[in-house]
Amino acid sequence: MTKPSLPEDFRNQMTEMLGEAEGADFLCSYGAPRAFGLRLNQLKLSLGSAAEQLLSGQFGLRPVPWCPAGYYYEEPSRPGKHPYHAAGLYYIQEPSAMSAAELLMPRPGETVLDLAAAPGGKTTQIAAHMQGEGVLISNEHHPQRAKILAENVERMGITNTVVTQATPPELASRFPAAFDRIMLDAPCSGEGMFRKDPEAMAEWSLKSVELCAARQWEILQDALVMLKPGGKLAYSTCTFNRQENEEMMQRLLAAHPRLKLIAEKRIWPHLQEGEGHYAALLELAGVDGEGIEDNAGDEMKRPQKGREARRGARGSDGSKDTAAAWEAFRQWADESLPGLDSGSLRGEPVLFGEALYLLPRSKELVLTAEKLSGLKVPRAGLELGELRKGRFQPAHALAMAARAESAAQHWMLDADSAETAAFLHGETLAVPPELRGWCLVTLHCGDESFPLGWGKASDGQLKNHLPKGLRRLQ
Secondary structure (H helix, E strand, C coil): CCCCCCCHHHHHHHHHHHCHHHHHHHHHHHHCCCCCEEEECCCCCCCCCHHHHHHHHHHCCEECCCCCCEEECCHHHCHHHCHHHHCCCEEECCHHHHHHHHHHCCCCCCEEEECCCCCCHHHHHHHHHHCCCCEEEEECCCHHHHHHHHHHHHHCCCCCEEEEECCHHHHHHHCCCCEEEEEEECCCCCHHHCCCCHHHHHHCCHHHHHHHHHHHHHHHHHHHHHEEEEEEEEEEECCCCCCCCHHHHHHHHHHCCCEEEEEEEEECCCCCCCCCEEEEEEEECCECCECCCCCCHHHCCCCCHHHCCCCCCCECCCCHHHHHHHHHHHHHHHHHCCCCCHHHHCCEEEEECCEEEEECECCCCECCHHHHCCCEEEEECEEEEEEECCEEEECHHHHHHCCHHHCCCEEEECCCCHHHHHHHCCCCEECCCCCCEEEEEEEEECCEEEEEEEEEEECCEEEECCCHHHCCCC
């Protein structure tokens, strides 16, 4: 295979860094085929289950060594196009990128921040470790990328994640010393993207490396403001130069003596099967319960409160409207979703616009509408639905977070059936006339079934409630 035309400065940088022999092996890896990966969603299925075995056979899965739920797949199998993807059974993720969240290893019940989260690979991986307990704030400043992030959180059935669209200083002003663990997959020069994204190669330069390092430094200062004493921060990039990786960590440790480097990990494309990744894990020592010391001079100043976002979510928790919507939901759930796990209902009911959400909470962070006021919040935890003309209409997010057996009625489809394709296109389905009311439409996999969305049955027809933006065009 012909090697790509790599920038000369990049070739020189990597040869100097690795030496002539290994540098040549590294540069040759850019002419090899890409690695493709997916990570099974442990919020929906168990490792070793019949569903996992079916998926393994269907897509020819091979284990990723550094992630128990991660697998390589062959490109022709195209799992991203399969209905199982729409059911949130897995997340398509570059194998190397799975390493950072495994290094962070969040726990159920903790308060966690994913600071630069889109499109959602690390957020959904963190959420799987948290198993619906605690609070995960998943942030992305760019509007369109934040929208994609929120959609992936919804598809994977995550209940305890709040998606925010804010700058790091805006978050730091609201959440000082708030997080047990922080994931910072930093914006970088993208040297590990060259093989799959020619634009990343075209945009690379030694100057871009310097600019990225400067930006990473600023984001890290805000991240440290938000880290609790005793908390852990995982820093990762998909680039190879030392300036954005090891040298960044050395600079950070020198500036903040209370930080300790716990682990560093490199995945190299000429040594492992993947595009490459760097990850480091840091821990902040505690001092009498106080936050981080400002021993870096002007480099480490807390953001001022006036730097908050001016527009965003408006909630009305505690209001009569919220109470009415919550009561309507509970009455609807008693009839249509009687097996709903009461454990998944921990949190604060709140209206954002017309939509009823359940804001998650951890032991030390109770989110409210007031706490989020002024922030742009594309997803405020678990969306339950809306009260329309006195009737509750469930949200698609509630379907994706539910279990098939929790619904009073569910209509099960086979993955390869014409009915499944029709439902994903947004079409109405024919059902037995005795089926009436809300039904959870599910997809059979192994010996289980998994939600695809809601339908409402009447007179032998199942009206499709799959959101229009999620319907397939062909």
